[in-house]
Amino acid sequence: AQSVTQLDSHVSVSEGTPVLLRCNYSSSYSPSLFWYVQHPNKGLQLLLKYTSAATLVKGINGFEAEFKKSETSFHLTKPSAHMSDAAEYFCVVSDPSGTYKYIFGTGTRLKVLA
Amino acid sequence: NAGVTQTPKFQVLKTGQSMTLQCAQDMNHNSMYWYRQDPGMGLRLIYYSASEGTTDKGEVPNGYNVSRLNKREFSLRLESAAPSQTSVYFCASLTRGSGNTIYFGEGSWLTVV
Numbered sequence: 001a002q003s004v005t006q007l008d009s010h011v012s013v014s015e016g017t018p019v020l021l022r023c024n025y026s027s028s029y030s031p032s033l034f035w036y037v038q039h040p041n042k043g044l045q046l047l048l049k050y051t052s053a054a055t056l057v058k059g060i061n062g063f064e065a066e067f068k069k070s071e072t073s074f075h076l077t078k079p080s081a082h083m084s085d086a087a088e089y090f091c092v093v094s095d096p097s098g099t100y101k102y103i104f105g106t107g108t109r110l111k112v113l114a
Numbered sequence: 115n116a117g118v119t120q121t122p123k124f125q126v127l128k129t130g131q132s133m134t135l136q137c138a139q140d141m142n143h144n145s146m147y148w149y150r151q152d153p154g155m156g157l158r159l160i161y162y163s164a165s166e167g168t169t170d171k172g173e174v175p176n177g178y179n180v181s182r183l184n185k186r187e188f189s190l191r192l193e194s195a196a197p198s199q200t201s202v203y204f205c206a207s208l209t210r211g212s213g214n215t216i217y218f219g220e221g222s223w224l225t226v227v
Contacts, residue, residue, distance in 0.1 A: 009154070032214060043118075043204060043218040044157075051214075090156060094214055101172070102147075102216055104156035 002027045002093045006105035014113045019063075019078040021108045023091030026072065033074045034092040034102075035065055044090065050074060061085070086112045117141065120205045120219035127195045127226045135190040135222050137205030145208035146188035147172075147216070148180060150201040157204065163188055195226045 007022040025031060032051045036044040048059025055067045061084075065076045074091060091105040118139045127133055139146065144165045149157040149172075159172030163182040177199060179191045188207075192199055205219040 034215075036218075041221075043220040046215055046217075049215060092216075101159060101162065104149075104158075106154060106156040 002029075002031065002095050002103045004091050004093045004103055004105040006089075006091050006108050008108050009106065010109050010111065012111040012113060013081045015083055016080050019076070019081045019085065019110065021076040021089050021091075021110065023074045023076065023105060024072055025074060025091070025093045027093060032094040033065075033067065034094070035059065035063070035074075035076050036090045036092060038088045038090065038107075040087070047076070047089075081110075081112045083112050083114065086110055118205055118207055118217055118219035120203075120222050122222060123220065124223045125225070127192070127224065129196060129226060131195050132191065132193050133195065133224075134192075135203055135205070135224075136187070137189060137219060138187045139205075139207040139217070140186065141207060141209065141217065142185070143207035143209050143217075144185070146182065147206040147208070148178075148188070148190045149204045149206065150174065151204060151221075152201050160190065160203075192224075195224075197226045200224060200226045 003026040005024045034049045035047040038044045048057045050057045050067045058064045063078045088107045088109045090107050093103050095101040121136045147162045148160040151157050158174050161180040163169045166185045169180050181189045203222045206216050208216045
């Protein structure tokens with residue numbers, strides 16, 4: 001069965017410094033992995049996705065993530081945080097068994113300090 | 115360019131009342147989903163519909179029913195609302211291929227008092 005663990009519930013960074021949001025997954029299959037962002041009182045927006053092509057995935061707004069099979073990780077990074085990046089971020093693994101169910105992590109709330 | 119549309123956006127119910135959350139997508143997607151979001155718990159799947167005419171239980175189906183009315187619409191019904199169903203509800207739909215990306219509605223804030 002698939003599962004996903006986001007290692008930090010809250011992360012604080014200063015504006016202009018790097019962002020690292022950590023995600024580990026468990027999967028019996030070759031997984032599809034996603035990062036979604038949720039701004040306050042909004043729906044979820046896709047940041048990026050990994051689907052067994054390149055292991056380094058680039059997304060919107062300068063975010064990227066690297067799929068590391070040996071570490072079962074899919075950490076999200078950004079070189080320089082912006083105030084508008086303050087939001088909640090979800091790591092997601094899809095179940096490829098045919099049901100197309102998505103398994104969500106519990107979320108990481110990113111705070112960006114001026 | 116609507117994507118996934120949910121109604122209502124906000125609702126307050128009394129314990130025992132019933133209501134239906136409506137969801138429609140205009141992207142011709144086969145699969146649709148209802149999730150609930152609670153603090154510290156991420157999103158949990160209530161029900162999903164892999165294709166028109168089929169529905170299946172997710173992680174937390176108790177207290178809910180769904181109807182896949184047609185390919186566009188997927189409704190979620192609370193027959194007898196309970197305070198434990200106070201939550202934010204998200205409808206989503208899925209395009210298969212190109213990584214099977216799931217698209218979300220804006221959410222419905224439900225409070226049961």
